[in-house]
Amino acid sequence: MESARWQAVAALVDPVRRALHDYVRRQDHPVTREEAADAEGISRHLAAFHMDKLVEVGLLGARYEAPEGLPRGRGRTPKVYEPADNGLSLTIPERRYELIAAILTEAIAEKPTDAGEAARRQARSRGKRDRK
Structure with a gap:
């Protein structure tokens, strides 16, 4: 568990990654790569790269889900991200x-x-x- 905490901290050192993480946490719905990219003013590919890194370290969860209320188009179902519910907590300095x-x-x-x-x-x- 200690290693996971430090990996999460390391992942959030990058300002773009931290901004994406903060954006997803502020939303009350799962966020697509496109939505996050538009909100942060970056490309969809860059958003996907950083958001997938956040999934790897357990800060975000991801799944494939069609947008609610929109007709199903061609291609793959979009990947959506939301804050991970993993109980990971980190306070610096550590509180005892x-x-x-x-x-x-x-x-x-x-x-x-x-x-x-x-x-x-x-x-x-x-x-x-x-x-x-």
Whole structure:
């Protein structure tokens, strides 16, 4: 899972790819390559290249689907993209909620009169202990 997070970050370094990802995430419907290309002012082929890279790293999902409300034309059914529902989450810097929970639990266990000071004391103590 850690490797997948870094691959996702690396994929979003490219500004065109990041813009396409942001565009797809803002839409309330699956997006075609043509729609994304028009929105970002790039060619359909460039949009397809970048969007397929985003699928590879798990940031977008893709499937073939005929546009709703339009007659079926000739050729292949268009590929549509939408945000992936993979639970991938990344925060930089990494947030360690279990650590803050442990620090606050230890602070509360002291039954302090000043909760803020108790939390700071526990955090300093934990920092010194973890540094060793």
